[in-house]
Amino acid sequence: MTNTQQSSNMQTGYAARRRAINIVVYVILAVMVVIWIFPIIWLIIQSLRGEEGISTSYFFPHEWTFNNYIRLFNDDRFPYGRWLLNTLVVAVFSCIISTLFILMVSYAFSRLRFKSRKTFLNLGLILGMFPGFMSMAATYSIMELFGLKQSLVALVIVYSAGAGLGYQVAKGFFDTIPRSLDEAAKIDGATRSQIFWQIILPLSKPIIVYTALTTFIGPWTDYIFVSYFMKDNSDNYTVALGLYSMLGNQTMSEYFTVFCAGAVVIAIPITILFVVMQRFYVEGVTGGAVKG
Amino acid sequence: MASNSKKAVALVLAAMMAATALAGCGSSNSGGSTQSTAPSTDASADASADSNASGGGSSAAGGAATVDVDSEDVQKQIKDAIAQEAEATGNKISMTLWCSGDDLTFEKSLVEKFKEKYADSRYKITIRVTGAIGEDNAGGKIIESPKDGADVFNFADDQLSSLVEAKAIAKVADLFNENVKANNSEDSVAVCSYDGTPYAFPKTSDNGYFLYYDKRVYKDEKAVASFDEMIKTAKAANKNVYFNLGNGWYSTGVFFTAGCTVEYKDGKQTATYDTKEGLSAAKAMCHLAENAGNGFVGSAGSSGDNATVQQGFSDGSYAAAVIGTWMAPAIKKAIGDENVGAAKLPTILMDGEQKQLHSFGGYKIIGVNSFSKYPTTAQALAYFLSTKDSQVERYKTRGLIPTNSEALASDDIKNDPALKAIEAQKPYAHPQGSSVGGKYWASNIAGFGNEIVTAKGKISDADLEKKLKDLVTQFAG
Amino acid sequence: MDFLDYVQMTKGQRIAYRIKSFFTGIPRAIGNFFKIVVYFIKTFFVAIGNGFKNYGRRFSKGDAGTKLSYIIMGAGSMMHKQIGKGLIFLASEIAYIYFMATFGISYLSKMYSVGVQIDEAGNMVDGVIGRERAMYTKNLLGVESISNLDTLDNSNQVLLFAVMTIIITIAFIAIYVANTKSAYASQQTISEGKTPLNFFYEMKMFLDERFHVTLLTLPVVLLMLFTVLPIIFTIFMAFTNYDKEHQPPGSLYWWVGFNNFADVFYANPMKSETFGKILVWTIVWAIFATFTNYILGIVLALLINKKGIKFKGFWRTMFVITAAVPQFVTLLLMRLLLGDNTGLNAMLGTQYPFLSDATWARITIIIVNMWVGIPYTMLISSGLLMNIPEDLYESARIDGANAFQQFTKITFPYILFVTTPYLITTFVGNINNFNVIYFLTGGGPSPSNYYQAGQTDLLVTWLYKLTINSSDFNLAAVIGIIVFVICAVGSLITFNMSKASKNEEEFS
Incomplete structure (x- = not known):
């Protein structure tokens, strides 16, 4: 009797303390959310601002307008619509090719045993440690030889040709699938190709989604390669480079609000995609990379 | 020199006629060199030159035997040459033109006119106009990789020497050269030449800076005579004077004021900044920077000149700014046409006395990439973009001051306040091409000014001297 | 332990x-x-030694067919009733010989001079040679043009094709060895009285026993072409004078040995000082950026996942949104938000040099990076927290551990143990973090004693600027190699350390 009473007393005291702690936590979280969301809100508000110029001395614009969005798609100098299309095309193709490559390579390294597998793994590790854009001048020369200079095809190749190197995460995932599955299928007379396509891949939805997500976001937001590869060919810019060029010295003040509109347009789909798919993202990283 | 080139033009014309005669017979003589043809037709040269001179009533400027490029004959020659160039690439010509992003729409309209003028059934011309590479770094980009560069590009005259040294820019064809020379102001023609050989087509004469001010703050030109006075007035009105010391293009003016020699010759950059004069200039900059943030803005921060000036005038925090004509539309829009004043640069306090601030004065010019696949078409386009009609239209649409002598003499342009300010500043304006080359801009001249502004001018003489010395080493490269 | x-x-x-x-x-x-x-x-x-040993052994033990295949590829296979395979080997030999004769040899032989002319004394003549050999012709209108543009040797092309030839040669050697092995193997099969595998059966093996070949071929070939080849090419560049003043085809570049490395380390005071300063800042940055994000991200995850906190999904989503908006957007926005005369300063009427003073800029960058990175760490450690085996907590509760003790005894060690590889990759990622620096400050502010760089530049942004702005390709290549060495050595050492102190089986 006394025992339970004591513990219930303890519990109410404990509960009160816990509530107090929780309130502190709520306050901290709320403050943090405000800090984190503030720039995003500012972005959206700026994109609806009627006044020109880089910024105003007040937070809310005096004149609200949708004109920036209309200007965005009707500008002669910065063909945003075209850039958006370029970005979409490049991202979709790179995503498909890269995902395929990554799955193929990581499956081979994870579940198939062959001579020089270790060598390949080590070489992959070493290659992955060169800074990604270190050799872009050389890659550009190669593209020139193939007649692909300043083309979208060159971008797709750049983003997906080296995709095989990103096998670690997916390999980590494949490692966790029980080997007994393969054994059973082999006894049933399935070839390794059939096992890959018909047994393992259907089981790998999380890692496929993760791979597709990251390989899509990469080209969608890349600036470095486009900026070197496209040079003056503004028709073939992707949104990242295009938006960056809007903030050049000459045009910044005139186009800042349009830039914000463009940023909102490019951010919306990718944000939704990411928020919806975050579960897969976390599973991918924690399941693969973290376990190593 | 002049008579030589006249003779050359005559020769060329004669050769062209001979060539048309041949072409008329249906021969498809592609890419032949004139060196063999020209001497052989020497005999007919004089005659044709004469006939041209007598029938040359329509040629623009007085006396000189310039060829009327727009005459039917010459137009036909040009079209033939274009057709010949187009042959190698399936009768399709595809070229690129680089211009300032601000001018993009306007230049596109000019290009349309060019295509109309040279339309022909034998070939098809497409010209991509892009503002992605501005006039400030077009030359550099061409040198960096000529094959990736535009066929025709607009650029600031100071880049000419390095372009010529890199053999990345083509000589102006004899045919156009006489016209360019005769029709444009002497200075503008001079900056388009290197060692006496013409390499570019002059376009506008306002690649320099002077003072724009708000007439509501400064009543007349006397009020903007010296920086010290201006800053005092601005401070009282809770406004700022803008002069970007963090940009070598502007800060070099201070060094000129002190009497430093800045020279670019044969690919070598020299500047006597490590001398007494250099230190005087640096200290004058420090004197201005003492007011940084308090009546004076000496750096554009991360947003760059134009954006800063636009912002400053629209939110009412600037009373005056050292900047050029390209910002005129924005400033007018911000404070109203009637409130915009333009004047020569103010004086700056140096070694205890007020000295007139010097500046760069230059031209924007048009060049043809020597690696262009279509040199004739490219030259024709560059010439077209620099003709009087194009220049006048450019002034009307974009407010850019022409180089064409006739256009400059016309009434609406003569009275332009910006032109007047440029004229007043002219005695103190230095040409860029012979002063500074690529290494100058690649040096940390910008960082030097920025450091002074950030430190609010509180840098010891010894430190300044060391920094100046560093700069000089960088110029030497 | x-x-x-x-x-x-x-x-x-x-x-x-x-x-x-x-x-x-x-x-x-x-x-x-x-x-x-x-x-x-x-x-x-x-x-390699074993390779040669076996190569010799196979030859000495081989029959006529096997021996013949040492010269005529595929001969052994064909004589051992593997016609299809033999034909493929033969075809590859013919193709290789054709390639070398028409193309490869000429470029390999030019590699020494990279297309630059050499004078009688054997010295490379100045690089303007490319231009000097240009031939100008005038057309009828007096328009001058270069007529022999295509025939001017181009060091870029020479070097690139030479490297390509080397890679193709290595690939050919591999095929060649495979050919001798295959011939010997089939010879043995026959001597054992069996029939060698027929062509179609061997083809079918590519879907089963040799499925890895099928899976890997295309990715590896493309990797060779667009990653390995450019990297080798770039490494070669580090030993040339391929800079702004040597731009083919206008002017050629040539070999300068280790000069560029010397420049970066000591010979050129400007470059070496810049390198030293940037290196120090890169490491300082990587340490701060990694650990601030890591620790605060875990704290945030703990706050959100604390028992009794409601609307977990809401809180998480709010932070995830900021992580999801593309970095170039948020960072460019931050640049203006924190500009000298714009954004916050404009709204507050102040002039804080958030990004224009070196010390301010460095601190601002680290703080903004926290804004960018904490949501990611939060997201990932949230996932990890859910994976902690519940029985660990239970046994701890039975031992009478309170919440704080549970955290220090279980949660934190667990996360630390499990995320060490993640920490390493983040650290390497931060050394290579281009976006935050480039979009926020562009590397600035740039004082007068930095070569083509600013006080917040990292090695990689410097590399980028050297490539894009000043065309110092040789210097950029040197920096790239140095970054590689730092990353490789750093991750190998830390990986070993973490491996040594970690019992891998514990949580797998």
Whole structure:
């Protein structure tokens, strides 16, 4: 009797303390959310601002307008619509090719045993440690030889040709699938190709989604390669480079609000995609990379 | 020199006629060199030159035997040459033109006119106009990789020497050269030449800076005579004077004021900044920077000149700014046409006395990439973009001051306040091409000014001297 | 040392153990690093040695067909009734010989001079040669043009094709060896009285026993072409004078040995000082950026996942949104938000030099990076927190541990143990973090004693600027190699250390 009473007393005291702690936590979280969301809100508000110029001395614009969005798609100098299309095309193709490559390579390294597998793994590790854009001048020369200079095809190749190197995460995932599955299928007379396509891949939805997500976001937001590869060919810019060029010295003040509109347009789909798919993202990283 | 080139033009014309005669017979003589043809037709040269001179009533400027490029004959020659160039690439010509992003729409309209003028059934011309590479770094980009560069590009005259040294820019064809020379102001023609050989087509004469001010703050030109006075007035009105010391293009003016020699010759950059004069200039900059943030803005921060000036005038925090004509539309829009004043640069306090601030004065010019696949078409386009009609239209649409002598003499342009300010500043304006080359801009001249502004001018003489010395080493490269 | 043993130690013991194992770990980790390097080199040469040994052995034991296939590829296979395979080998030999004769040899032979002319004394003549040999012609209108543009040797092209030839040659050698092996193998099969595999059966093996070949061929070929080839090419560039003044085809570049490395390390005071300063800042940045994000991200995850906190999904989504908006957007926005005269300063009427003063800029960058990175760490450690085996907590509760003790005894060690590889990759990622620096400050502010760089530049942004702005390709290549070495050495050592102190089986 006394025992339970004591513990219930303890519990109410404990509960009160816990509530107090929780309130502190709520306050901290709320403050943090405000800090984190503030720039995003500012972005959206700026994109609806009627006044020109880089910024105003007040937070809310005096004149609200949708004109920036209309200007965005009707500008002669910065063909945003075209850039958006370029970005979409490049991202979709790179995503498909890269995902395929990554799955193929990581499956081979994870579940198939062959001579020089270790060598390949080590070489992959070493290659992955060169800074990604270190050799872009050389890659550009190669593209020139193939007649692909300043083309979208060159971008797709750049983003997906080296995709095989990103096998670690997916390999980590494949490692966790029980080997007994393969054994059973082999006894049933399935070839390794059939096992890959018909047994393992259907089981790998999380890692496929993760791979597709990251390989899509990469080209969608890349600036470095486009900026070197496209040079003056503004028709073939992707949104990242295009938006960056809007903030050049000459045009910044005139186009800042349009830039914000463009940023909102490019951010919306990718944000939704990411928020919806975050579960897969976390599973991918924690399941693969973290376990190593 | 002049008579030589006249003779050359005559020769060329004669050769062209001979060539048309041949072409008329249906021969498809592609890419032949004139060196063999020209001497052989020497005999007919004089005659044709004469006939041209007598029938040359329509040629623009007085006396000189310039060829009327727009005459039917010459137009036909040009079209033939274009057709010949187009042959190698399936009768399709595809070229690129680089211009300032601000001018993009306007230049596109000019290009349309060019295509109309040279339309022909034998070939098809497409010209991509892009503002992605501005006039400030077009030359550099061409040198960096000529094959990736535009066929025709607009650029600031100071880049000419390095372009010529890199053999990345083509000589102006004899045919156009006489016209360019005769029709444009002497200075503008001079900056388009290197060692006496013409390499570019002059376009506008306002690649320099002077003072724009708000007439509501400064009543007349006397009020903007010296920086010290201006800053005092601005401070009282809770406004700022803008002069970007963090940009070598502007800060070099201070060094000129002190009497430093800045020279670019044969690919070598020299500047006597490590001398007494250099230190005087640096200290004058420090004197201005003492007011940084308090009546004076000496750096554009991360947003760059134009954006800063636009912002400053629209939110009412600037009373005056050292900047050029390209910002005129924005400033007018911000404070109203009637409130915009333009004047020569103010004086700056140096070694205890007020000295007139010097500046760069230059031209924007048009060049043809020597690696262009279509040199004739490219030259024709560059010439077209620099003709009087194009220049006048450019002034009307974009407010850019022409180089064409006739256009400059016309009434609406003569009275332009910006032109007047440029004229007043002219005695103190230095040409860029012979002063500074690529290494100058690649040096940390910008960082030097920025450091002074950030430190609010509180840098010891010894430190300044060391920094100046560093700069000089960088110029030497 | 088991994790559970570790948990059971007293606080003092634990600290002592950690400190001890850290310091005892360092020499071992460094030692291991060299061991690995030595092991690699040894294996490499042993493999080559064995290759030659076997190559000779096969020849001496081979029959006529096998011996013939040492000269005429595929001969052995064909004589051993493997016609299809033999034909493929033969075709590849013919193709290779054709390639070398028409193309490869000429470029390989030019590699020494990279297309630059050499004078009688054997010295490379100045690089303007490319231009000097240009031939100008005038057309009828007096328009001058270069007529022999295509025939001017181009060092870029020469070097690139030469590297390509080398790679193709290596690939050919592999095929060649495979050819001798195959011939010998089929010879043995026949001598054992069996029939060698027929062509179609061998083809079918590519879907089963040799499925890895099918899977890997295309990715590896493209990798060779667009990653390995450019990297080798770039490494070669580091030994040339391929800079702004030597731009083919206008002017050529040539070999300068280790001059560029000397420049970066000591010979050129401007470049070496810039390099030193940037290197220090890169490492300082990487440490701060990694650990601030890591610790605060975990704290945030703990706050959100704390028992009794409602709307977990809402809180998480709010932070995830900021992580999801593309970085170039948020960072460019931050640049203007924190500009000298714009954004916050404009709204507050102040002039804080958030990004224009070196010290301010460095601190701002680290803080903004926290804004960018914390949501990611939060997201990932949230996922990890859910994976902690519940029975660990239960046993701890039975032992009477309170919430704080549970955190220090279970949650934190668990996360630390599980995320060490993640920490390493983040650290390497931060050394290579281009976006935050480039979009926020562009590397600035740039004082007068930095070569083509600013005070917030990292090695990689410097590399980028050298490539894009000043065309110092040789210097950029040197920096790239240095970054590679730093990343490789750093991750090998830390990986070894973490491996040594971690019982991998514990949580897998």
